[in-house]
Amino acid sequence: MTAHSHEVDGGTVCLYSNGRLINTFDFTAAGFKPELANALARAIVGQFGHTSLEAQRQSWRCLRKLSAFLNAAGVEQKPNLPHDVLSRFRDWLAVSGLASSTAQSTLNVVSATLAWCYRNVPAVLSPATSLLVQGFVRTAPVVRPPLTPAELKAILAACYADIEETEAKLAAGRRIIEGRPANAEEAELAPIVSKLLELGGGDLPRLRDIFSSRVGLGTRVFKMGGTDMLLGRLWLTTEAIFPFYVAILAQTSGNPYAILAMQRGCLRDHPLREDLERVVWLKLRSHSEQHAEFPKGRTWSAPELCRRLMALNEGLLEQCIPEDRDKLFICKKKKIREVGAMKFQMMHVLLDQFIGRHQLPGFDFKDLRKAGAAAHHQATGSVVAAQRRLNHRSVVTTARYTRIEDRSDAHDAVIRKFQGQLMSGVVREGAVRDSTVKQRPAGHETVFGFSCADPFAGVAPGSIVGKPCLQFHRCATCPGALITLDDATVVARLLATGRALDEARERSLKEGWWPRFKEAYEPTRLILQDELLPAVAPAIREKALSLPTAAAMLHLE
Numbered sequence: 001m002t003a004h005s006h007e008v009d010g011g012t013v014c015l016y017s018n019g020r021l022i023n024t025f026d027f028t029a030a031g032f033k034p035e036l037a038n039a040l041a042r043a044i045v046g047q048f049g050h051t052s053l054e055a056q057r058q059s060w061r062c063l064r065k066l067s068a069f070l071n072a073a074g075v076e077q078k079p080n081l082p083h084d085v086l087s088r089f090r091d092w093l094a095v096s097g098l099a100s101s102t103a104q105s106t107l108n109v110v111s112a113t114l115a116w117c118y119r120n121v122p123a124v125l126s127p128a129t130s131l132l133v134q135g136f137v138r139t140a141p142v143v144r145p146p147l148t149p150a151e152l153k154a155i156l157a158a159c160y161a162d163i164e165e166t167e168a169k170l171a172a173g174r175r176i177i178e179g180r181p182a183n184a185e186e187a188e189l190a191p192i193v194s195k196l197l198e199l200g201g202g203d204l205p206r207l208r209d210i211f212s213s214r215v216g217l218g219t220r221v222f223k224m225g226g227t228d229m230l231l232g233r234l235w236l237t238t239e240a241i242f243p244f245y246v247a248i249l250a251q252t253s254g255n256p257y258a259i260l261a262m263q264r265g266c267l268r269d270h271p272l273r274e275d276l277e278r279v280v281w282l283k284l285r286s287h288s289e290q291h292a293e294f295p296k297g298r299t300w301s302a303p304e305l306c307r308r309l310m311a312l313n314e315g316l317l318e319q320c321i322p323e324d325r326d327k328l329f330i331c332k333k334k335k336i337r338e339v340g341a342m343k344f345q346m347m348h349v350l351l352d353q354f355i356g357r358h359q360l361p362g363f364d365f366k367d368l369r370k371a372g373a374a375a376h377h378q379a380t381g382s383v384v385a386a387q388r389r390l391n392h393r394s395v396v397t398t399a400r401y402t403r404i405e406d407r408s409d410a411h412d413a414v415i416r417k418f419q420g421q422l423m424s425g426v427v428r429e430g431a432v433r434d435s436t437v438k439q440r441p442a443g444h445e446t447v448f449g450f451s452c453a454d455p456f457a458g459v460a461p462g463s464i465v466g467k468p469c470l471q472f473h474r475c476a477t478c479p480g481a482l483i484t485l486d487d488a489t490v491v492a493r494l495l496a497t498g499r500a501l502d503e504a505r506e507r508s509l510k511e512g513w514w515p516r517f518k519e520a521y522e523p524t525r526l527i528l529q530d531e532l533l534p535a536v537a538p539a540i541r542e543k544a545l546s547l548p549t550a551a552a553m554l555h556l557e
Contacts, residue, residue, distance in 0.1 A: 374401070
């Protein structure tokens with residue numbers, strides 16, 4: 001686990017990770033007077049030191065806006081800030097051109113920091129300072145139309161083209177370094193690269209060192225396109241790693257921050273199927289593992305992209321900063337010449353360049369997650385598929401990503417179909433009461449208490465049209481399931497199913513086959529426990545408990 005610590009020296013905060021300096025917040029250099037700089041340095045540690053690294057950096061950026069305001073408005077910082085400094089800062093934000101949500105977030109950070117100073121370093125503020133100011137009315141977010149399947153394919157095609165170009169450049173770079181050029185251009189570069197690496201001790205030297213080397217390298221490097229061009233041929237850079245990130249993000253439908261923090265050990269075998277494999281990552285806020293499944297052997301699948309990326313940046317691991325050595329998206333930074341994980345701050349700049357270069361429709365990283373949800377919803381006709389793809393616990397959360405109206409016509413057709421089937425059952429039951437002949441109701445009972453409209457329809461995941469459905473344990477999420485919760489006989493079987501699954505769950509934990517139970521039966525048990533049985537009326541449940549089940553439950557495993 002990474003250990004973070006802070007060191008406050010006057011108006012400067014040094015942020016360390018495993019003993020290595022990774023950030024400096026210099027309040028004096030930012031324009032604050034020494035007394036206020038010292039107080040704010042203590043305040044940012046006391047107020048935000050427990051938060052994530054990105055949250056601390058964001059707090060620092062907000063406090064720099066306070067400095068910009070103080071200097072632009074000519075606010076005196078001696079002997080202390082005026083009593084109305086916060087309200088004046090709020091007015092300055094209002095005309096700064098920032099979005100209302102950004103202005104409010106900035107105001108929140110500055111208010112919390114000044115409140116800390118008021119409690120702990122009161123000398124830097126007026127005794128009459130008011131910390132209550134009017135907030136900003138958050139405007140409704142602009143709802144961007146979801147990416148269409150064609151647009152998503154265009155984005156992925158652009159990623160794949162860039163990836164192929166990167167792999168070709170790095171392959172040429174390896175040939176140049178190893179002294180086996182494949183063409184005249186590589187032959188011309190080989191001696192230059194060799195001298196540069198010798199001068200830089202295995203790395204590309206700075207321009208000042210190149211021009212002061214007195215071996216005539218400067219002019220030749222300039223004619224070749226500069227050190228940035230050479231850097232991109234020799235090592236994986238931030239620009240080169242970007243299309244890998246976008247493609248993996250689009251295919252996994254993951255959270256942008258969580259995917260960027262993905263580890264190198266992100267590939268797992270599927271627990272049940274040999275033809276599938278998983279990409280796994282950690283959801284940062286909940287610290288829960290999430291995954292997406294893919295067929296094996298696909299050239300452009302997310303698992304294969306992860307392997308190709310790891311092969312390209314494996315040579316950088318020894319140079320990588322310690323806290324990022326286990327990360328997937330590590331690269332060589334052009335400006336600081338450091339090897340580490342790609343940071344999110346530059347992502348939108350790279351995204352704008354990527355969109356412009358390939359003439360793509362405007363999109364944001366979170367749009368790729370929404371597109372994945374919509375695609376699974378539309379392809380299956382069930383929001384549950386989107387829920388599983390996004391690794392959500394509740395379909396209520398998933399509904400924020402995929403609109404129910406996207407499938408309204410299909411949903412109406414399904415409702416009409418099943419309403420007709422339910423009414424047919426009611427009419428048939430009425431006819432049976434007046435007849436001496438006992439008839440079975442239409443439909444097919446499954447072993448777990450559900451009725452199936454047509455077990456040969458091929459609607460369940462993995463089933464084939466015309467062949468009997470073998471997904472009996474997934475009836476709870478099948479669009480062909482008929483679940484009449486006001487029928488005591490149906491509820492009796494559902495209750496028996498719940499008891500059987502609870503008993504099997506306990507056995508799986510004791511006997512060591514819990515992973516299989518979790519994969520095959522736990523989704524059905526949770527839907528019964530959390531969604532279906534709680535919706536049964538108490539009177540129906542009481543009657544169902546008095547009825548014997550129509551058939552014995554299977555003894556699972």
